[in-house]
Amino acid sequence: MASNESSEGCAEPNITFKHHLYAVTYTIVFIPGLLANSTALWVLCRFISKKNKAVIFMINLAVADLAHVLSLPLRIYYYINNVWPFGHRLCLLCFYLKYLNMYASICFLTCISVQRYFFLYNPFKAKDWKRRYDAAISVAIWMFVGAACSPFPIMRYQGITNSANACFADLAVKKISSKVVPVVMTIIAELLGFVGPLIVIVYCTWKTKESLQTFQMPLQNSEKRKALRMISTCAIVFFICFTPYHINFFFYMMVKEDIITDCSIRISTLYTQPFCLSLASLDCCLDPILYFFTTSEFQDQISRHSSIVIRSRLMSKESGSSIKE
Incomplete structure (x- = not known):
């Protein structure tokens, strides 16, 4: 394929398919994601x-x-038309929302797993737990994740080689004189945003499953099965959406900073990145599964309102047919 020269004369591929991949992925995600969420x-x-x-x-x-x-229609427009007419600030905002969503989702999936596990082992604590505690934790998460994700748009700019109408992954990455800084930032992001939550979710899943096999009280087992179902769903969403991205992300940043110079690793990393990023976007469609299949109250409300809608439609049809007669 056509190429750009990178460090040590290694030719980087022009990944021409990525715009089509992003456009298709975001189109598939948009309607189900909007309706479900x-x-x-x-x-x-x-x-x-x-x-x-x-x-x-x-x-x-x-x-x-x-x-x-809600930002996906703008992304779809850009990847179909290859032009961004909405201004640089809106571009960076949409770019920022992508990573804000990803890491906020990771944090809240982790919180759901920890809370279900904690309440299962400490039922008396659950009775005394106040909703304002969860609200305070949520505010702290938004503040932390919001600040932690700010380098993503800050490190992007419309470089000399970039068109003024470029956006998202087509923006140039600012070069930092010291290679230590991006390496340290990447390692911290991987540890706090992926490895730490992964360990916590796996531990909660393992301990909940272990407790289900240990005790045989029917009532407790029922609660434990519900907890295990919820925590397992969190783990599945986490593994499907975020694990491929974060495994590739470390190599991607090392390639962008010219720290990894091996041609085969560079090419495979750059080719894999669009697929991993697209997979991460599926989390918007998979998260609602967590609410529906693990929360009985959610199922009850959906069923109740569905039956009301069906009943009203049947009644309107019956009244319409009686008028015709």
Whole structure:
């Protein structure tokens, strides 16, 4: 393929397919993500009040997904038309929302897993737990993640070789004189944003499954199965959406900083990046599965309102047919 010269004369491929891949992925994600997260937010806020079901964290997770989903039409426009007419600031905002969604989702999935595990082992603590505690934790997460994600747009700019209408991954990455800084930033991001949450979620899943096999009290086992189902769903979403991206992300940053110079690693990393980024976006569609399949109250409300809609439609059809007769 055509190429750009990088360090030590290694030819970097022009990955021409990535715009088509992003356009298709975001188009597929947009409608289901918008409908599912809007519905989830409505049901979670209006009908579900039990404090021991991690509802506050689910609401924040839905907000994070919805913020990213609402920016997708602009991304789709850009990747179809290869031009960004909406200004540089809006470009950076949409770019920022992508990573804000990703790391906020990781944090809230981790919080849901920890809380379900903690309440399972400390049921008396669950009774005394206040919803304002979850709200305070959520505010702290938004502040931390918001600040931690700020380097993503800050490190991008419309370079001399970049078109004024370029955006997102087509923006140039600012070069830092010392290679130590980006390496340290990448390692910290990987440890705090991926490795740490991964260990926590795996531990919660393992301990919950272990407790289910140890005790045989029917009532407790029922609660433990619900907890295990919720924590396992968090783990599945985490592994599918975020593990490939973060494994590749470390190598991607090392390639961009010309720290990795091996041609085969550089080419495979650059080719893999668009697929990993697209996979991470599927989290907006997979998170609502967590609410529906692991929260009985959510299922009840969806079923109740679905039956009301069906009943009203049947009644309107019957009244219409009686008028015709």
